[in-house]
């Protein structure tokens with residue numbers, strides 16, 4: 165088999181993680197031949213282009229976890245990157261609101277976590293201060309994070325891609341990787357439009373992370389289970405009801421943050437996302453069904469364990485997905501002035517969430533190494549915020565395991 169193109173490093177997936185990784189490698193090693201392949205006709209078409217756009221500060225994550233460290237470090241890098249590239253962002257602040265006494269221990273736990281993670285300026289505030297910050301919100305106590313922010317991650321990904329190309333990297337869209345073979349210490353990435361050869365392959369394939377990793381013989385587990393998140397958009401005349409970001413106290417059993425109010429960098433306000441099992445990995449509507457995806461999810465023992473444990477919660481989420489009234493009721497818990505006609509239909513995103521065989525949703529970021537291959541197996545939220553820090557970790561791992569030779573300037 166003759167390769168159509170040769171690289172030192174081929175990256176599968178032109179989402180924000182793959183592109184940030186290509187940028188990091190080329191910054192460290194000018195002259196390295198780096199190619200980024202994506203199956204879509206354009207970059208950032210999946211999670212990177214379908215998310216809340218929140219620059220997380222690092223409140224939620226277990227202290228010491230990769231998520232906690234990469235979020236705090238990634239946020240600082242992201243802000244510098246936005247300034248260098250003149251990408252609009254805003255540190256508009258965020259409140260996590262408790263509406264019932266029973267939520268207070270969890271709220272206080274988040275405060276402790278945030279402090280342990282080094283999140284600056286966190287404050288527990290009472291109803292009066294909450295009203296000053298968000299006049300339409302009611303709660304008995306809230307956690308205020310003044311440095312949480314907003315940005316358009318699609319724009320960040322495009323700026324990364326521009327830098328990659330300016331530094332001599334190649335981005336190949338319309339290149340779906342369908343097989344990966346190995347010969348003479350090189351990896352061959354087979355796509356319907358040609359074969360790409362590389363010394364190292366790095367996969368950052370989002371909802372297909374498990375399938376693409378398996379192409380190099382990596383284990384099936386953790387499996388990706390797609391969770392769709394639907395948004396409503398707040399009627400533009402009522403957008404003034406939300407000044408920044410307003411979140412509920414999350415259910416600690418799940419990695420999702422609960423339906424919230426997100427002011428976007430363009431001034432619109434999104435409500436959501438919920439979290440329902442998607443019947444197709446790239447199914448952005450309830451009615452999208454892909455039989456292979458669905459069968460694979462249902463056949464995975466970890467999913468069956470998860471479903472047995474949480475069928476009630478899953479069913480309620482599914483009902484809320486179909487019932488606007490129920491979605492609204494959830495939001496009215498802390499914004500009682502909200503009316504049914506304030507909610508307009510909005511976009512959706514599909515989260516790539518890794519699931520372990522024991523039925524637990526994998527909480528932390530996961531990167532697996534193999535000879536000549538490195539796989540990002542779990543990069544859910546806040547991986548967009550953390551992308552530039554994740555890229556550093558991946559580049560470190562590649563440099564540790566592969567002799568890339570001296571930089572070719």
Ligand SMILES: Cc1cc2nc3c(=O)[nH]c(=O)nc-3n(C[C@H](O)[C@H](O)[C@H](O)COP(=O)(O)OP(=O)(O)OC[C@H]3O[C@@H](n4cnc5c(N)ncnc54)[C@H](O)[C@@H]3O)c2cc1C
Pocket residue numbers: 176177178179180181182201202203204207208209210211212213214215216217218219220339340341342368369370371372376393437512513514515516543544545546547548549550
């Ligand atoms: C609803 C929602 C809300 C979110 N909100 C936030 C938020 O506010 N803040 C935050 O920090 N994070 C948020 N996230 C998480 C964040 O969007 C993701 O963690 C991040 O975008 C992951 O980037 P990625 O590059 O790993 O994946 P993706 O952006 O999904 O990119 C993967 C790429 O791989 C390509 N690919 C897959 N298979 C192949 C193949 N075989 N061959 C070639 N290419 C392939 C795909 O086409 C895709 O472009 C949210 C996610 C969702 C879904």
